[in-house]
Amino acid sequence: MxxxxxxxxxxxxxxxxxxxxxxxxxNILQKEYEVQAATNGAKALEITYGKNPPDLILLDIVMPEMDGYEVCRRLKANKQIRDIPVIFVTVKKSVEDEEYGFNLGAVDYISKPFQPTVVRVRIRNHMNLKLKTEILEKLSLLDSLTNIPNRRSFDKELQREWKHALRSGHPLPVLMMNVDHFKHYNDNYGYGAGDECLKHITEAMNKKLRRPLDFFARYGGEEFVALLPNTDAPGTMQMAEQLRAAVAEANIPHEYSDTAPMVTISIGVATHSQETPKASLEELLMAADLALYQAKEKGRNQVQTDSPI
Incomplete structure (x- = not known):
């Protein structure tokens, strides 16, 4: 068996x-968890900064060269890993010691000598709390209707890609997309139908964005946004046109539109590149928004850009 x-x-x-x-x-933990170990602070930081950081850290305070307090201080100074829970494991039991550790960012203390039941329960509680926190964080970055990233998620990704574009010199195109005459759609078909319409639009566009680098989000209401990192101007316009066509070809009836008998979108494109440098993220977004405005002014159901092709 x-x-x-x-x-x-x-x-x-x-x-x-x-x-x-x-x-x-x-021995206490290995049945429930994968266990890593380090006998000094430098090795611990190397492991934590690596590709597979731990979910929780048990940290002795009294160690030579770099004590546990200093290890904790360095961990909490790094944005990428500062949310990993740190539990001090120590013989130091005074209120002053605990207060100092908590002020550094530790979530708990476990006293030596170890009591196996206490160790298991405390770690299980903190691991469960971390898991729930991660789930809530993921949900906070998703749009509840379309199940794609929301504006908060887009803002974080844009910051990351902007820094990468500045370092690498690679182009960073932004596509701002708006559903044409969507108010008329909601007013005449109802908000429930409007929600279903947005889901269908999302599905149609998502099928076109296949590169792992591409990032697609709901910006709010009937607005969507996409990032196409490291894509040149012709490639960006080609993708924008594919997105516009995908929505039109979904053939969602919209008899109250002044543009077409089906739901359509207008797209504004702006790119930060060596040819069209932008001074800031705000300028990049404003340029995309202005291009979107021009697409609407020129009849909708089209793509306009601030960049030379």
Whole structure:
């Protein structure tokens, strides 16, 4: 009879200069979690900054060269890993010691010598809390109607791609998209039908954005936005036209539109590149918004750009 091994529910890094302490904690935890270990602060930081950072850190305070307080301070100074929970494992039990650790960003203390039940319960509680927090964070970055990234998520991605574009010199195109005459659609077909319309539009455009680099989000209401990092001007316009055509070809009836008998979109394109440098993110977004305004003014259901083709 085959036995089913329990699935491990996270990765824990144990940092302690005494290998026997690491061994004791690992024996307590290894049935439920994947366990990593480091016997000094430098190695611990190397592991945490790596490709597979831990989900939780158990950190001894008294260590040579770099003590636990300094390790914690450096962890919390890094934006990428500062949210990893740190639990101090120590013989230091005074109120002053605990207060100092909590002020550095630790979430809990476990006293030596270890009580296995206490260790398991405290770590399980913090791992569950971290999991729930991560789920809520992911949900906060998704649009609840279309299930694609929302404006908050777009703002974060735009900041990241902007910094990358400045470093690399690669172009960063932004596409601002607006559903034509959507108010008329809602007023005549109802808001429930309007919601379904937005879902169909999202699906139609999502099928065209296939590169891992491409980022597509709902900007708000009937507005959508896309980032096409490292795409030249002709490639950007080609993709924008494909998105416009995809919505039209979805053939969603809209008899109250002044533009076409089906739902259509207008698209404004702006690109930060060596040929058309933008001074700031705000200028890039304003340029895309102005191009969108021009697309509407010139009859809608079309693409306009601020960049030479």
């Amino acid at each position: 085959n036995t089913i091994k329990p699935q491990k529910t996270g990765r824990i890094l144990i940092i302690d200069d005494q290998p026997e302490n690491i061994h004791v904690l690992a």
